[in-house]
Amino acid sequence: MFDLTGRTAVVTGAARGIGLTIAQVLSDHGASVAAVDLATEIHPVSEVEPAFGADIKYRAYECDVTDFDKAKQIADAIARDFGGVDILVNNAGIARDNLLMRMQESDFDAVLNVNLKGAFNFTRHLFRYLMRSKTGRVINISSVIGLMGNAGQANYAASKAGLIGLTKSAAKEFAGRGVTVNAIAPGFIETNMTAGLQNTDEYLKAIPLRKFGRPSDVAVAVLFLASDAASYITGEVIRVDGGLAMSS
Numbered sequence: 001m002f003d004l005t006g007r008t009a010v011v012t013g014a015a016r017g018i019g020l021t022i023a024q025v026l027s028d029h030g031a032s033v034a035a036v037d038l039a040t041e042i043h044p045v046s047e048v049e050p051a052f053g054a055d056i057k058y059r060a061y062e063c064d065v066t067d068f069d070k071a072k073q074i075a076d077a078i079a080r081d082f083g084g085v086d087i088l089v090n091n092a093g094i095a096r097d098n099l100l101m102r103m104q105e106s107d108f109d110a111v112l113n114v115n116l117k118g119a120f121n122f123t124r125h126l127f128r129y130l131m132r133s134k135t136g137r138v139i140n141i142s143s144v145i146g147l148m149g150n151a152g153q154a155n156y157a158a159s160k161a162g163l164i165g166l167t168k169s170a171a172k173e174f175a176g177r178g179v180t181v182n183a184i185a186p187g188f189i190e191t192n193m194t195a196g197l198q199n200t201d202e203y204l205k206a207i208p209l210r211k212f213g214r215p216s217d218v219a220v221a222v223l224f225l226a227s228d229a230a231s232y233i234t235g236e237v238i239r240v241d242g243g244l245a246m247s248s
């Protein structure tokens with residue numbers, strides 16, 4: 001049921017952290033993976049790519065997801081190299097935290113551009129390939145911050161809430177073509193993005209399961225949504241947060 005053999009997945013922001021783990025888990029379950037990030041050299045798997053030879057199973061692509069034209073070029077190249085695309089995981093994301101009254105315009109724009117426009121760009125350019133798949137899937141990595149808001153993260157929260165609106169709208173537009181669109185809202189996951197946070201004890205107290213998540217906790221939720229098991233789920237947001245954003 002979780003076998004993705006014969007399917008091609010595009011994962012953005014796949015050089016490290018949650019994206020890298022998603023790429024690895026999808027690959028472990030049989031998918032061919034196009035791993036997109038700012039530079040191919042930073043991708044640990046780019047070194048092993050030639051071993052796959054003509055039968056590509058995993059290839060790194062260099063692309064800034066905020067660049068609409070470059071995203072089209074890369075989307076078309078991936079579809080050509082792999083012979084189609086079945087799964088898109090919009091994972092690339094950044095944070096530039098500050099209180100709203102101190103936030104620079106450039107920090108607001110940068111976060112919205114990567115986290116929201118980047119997902120639009122890849123969804124826009126890959127839809128023509130996804131709709132030819134019998135099992136087309138778009139999975140957007142949002143955040144519980146997009147559900148709850150957070151002091152010091154107005155730009156990040158706006159981008160992640162926007163991603164949920166994008167998810168639901170695309171789910172309605174793409175349903176007629178058999179492509180499902182869902183979002184995952186992770187809580188506090190141990191990666192580079194969270195490594196510098198202070199007062200982690202305060203965060204722990206707010207998490208009912210009293211522990212931080214791992215990238216693999218998010219990756220298995222992606223695997224589920226990408227698989228045949230989730231074929232009747234669309235427009236949904238799945239929290240992977242240890243209960244942090246549970247509503248009463």
Ligand SMILES: NC(=O)c1ccc[n+]([C@@H]2O[C@H](COP(=O)([O-])OP(=O)(O)OC[C@H]3O[C@@H](n4cnc5c(N)ncnc54)[C@H](O)[C@@H]3O)[C@@H](O)[C@H]2O)c1
Binds near residue numbers: 092
């Ligand atoms: N870590 C957490 O606690 C957490 C919680 C909720 C949501 N998320 C979301 O999960 C996703 C992955 O986060 P992470 O913790 O692994 O972060 P990370 O910083 O470890 O990795 C992010 C990756 O995205 C890439 N990237 C950044 N800007 C890019 C661009 N313009 N074009 C292409 N690639 C770009 C980076 O090079 C990096 O490889 C993000 O969308 C993040 O917002 C993370």
